[in-house]
Amino acid sequence: MTGLDGIELSSGTKVLLLWAGSQMSANMQNVASTISDKVKGGDDGRIQLEHIDRLLLSAHPNSHFDVVISGLVNPLETKHTTEILGELCRILKPSGNLYMQELALPSTEADNGLRKKDQLPSQLKLSGFVDICEPFEVSLNDDEKLELKQKSDSNEANLYRVTGKKPFYEVGSSSQLKLPFKPKAPAAKVDANVAKVWSLNSSDLMDDEVDLVDEDELLDENDLKKPDPASLKVECGPAKKKACKNCTCGLAEELDKESKSEIPAPAKTSACGNCYLGDAFRCASCPYLGMPAFKPGEKVALSSRQLNADA
Incomplete structure (x- = not known):
């Protein structure tokens, strides 16, 4: 079908040629x-032929081939899955080349299970390949165009070639990264005399020549005076005075007395005006119920005997 134009091959190169379909084509040989x-x-320097569907079962060793060519034979039946591309990246030697041809659509929407042209490089990149070229269309002869028309319902499908390269390192290899670290700043020098001032050991405490400051001498006469309770009251201008929690200056008791004096005693009123006659003339809600009879306007007073329980 298509030729080997653009495929770099040299003496001593180990090549893997993949083909697809139910039978070999006439030009495979x-x-x-x-x-x-x-x-x-x-x-x-040799070439190895293998069916693309048997690739995953072959278990080739790592970094075994210099060049892999796929889709050059029976390209209209060749389709590269993610698993196949990952396997090709594994069995290629570092910096090995992949030449892949596949049927795809140039339009933005794919149909009949075909990929878009722009998806081919992305597929290679996700499989680990680098230096991927843009897909370019491969010309077909008249027999190939007739076969394409019979196998594909889409009139826009074309054959594209994409090339990629395995990285120059082996898959799964590791390397130590040498990062530039800033040197640590030198530690500040400590003055020996300053360090000696702040040092304290047992020999210094036991030395009789060490003069200790008497803490009583740090207080004067004003510090020993007891403060006046009146000076502890906080004057906040026209705002209402408020005692603090655990008040010790007497403000809390003073405010408590003021609040009690401001509450007026409930006045006793009578609905019928006969409360002074005694309980016989009082109703169930009478405020004087239980008290002795009294004259109108007279203040009710209980005798000392009435305050004692019966013997």
């Missing part, structure tokens, strides 16, 4: 022979 002639020579 010609493609394999052409590749073999270019890579023969040296100890490793």
Whole structure:
């Protein structure tokens, strides 16, 4: 079908050629022979043919091939899954090349299970490849165009080639990062005389020549005077005075007396005007119920005998 134009092959290169479909195409032998002639020579120069559906079962060793060519034979039946691309990245040597051809759509919306052209580079990038080129269309001959029309219902489907490269390091390898760290600032020098002033040990405490300050001498006569309670009251101008919690200056008791004196005693009133005649003339809600009879306007007073319980 398509030629080997643009595929770099040299003597001593180990190449993996993948094909798809139920049977080999007529030109597969010609493609394999052409590749073999270019890579023969040296100890490793050879080509290996393999069906793309058997790739995951082959268990090739890591970094085994220099070049992988896929979709060059039976390209209209070749489809690269994420698993296949990941396996190709594994079996390629570091800096090895991948040449992939696949049927895709140039439009923004895919149909019939075909990918969009822009999805091909993204698929390679997610599989670990680098230096990925933009997909470019591969021309088809008349027989290939007829086969494409029979296998695809879309008139926009084209064959595209994408190339990628495995990174120059092995998959899963690690390397130590040498980060530039700022040197630590030198510690500040401590004056020996200053450190000696703040040092304290047992020998200094036991020395009889050490003069200790008498704490009583730090107080004068004014510090020993008891404050006047009146001076402790807080005057807040026209605002209402308020005693603090656990008041000791007497303000709390003073405010309590003022609040009690401001509450007027409830006046006893009579609805019928006969309360002074005694309980026989008083109703159930009479404020004088239980008190002795009295003259109108007279203040009710109980005798000392009435305040004592009966013997």
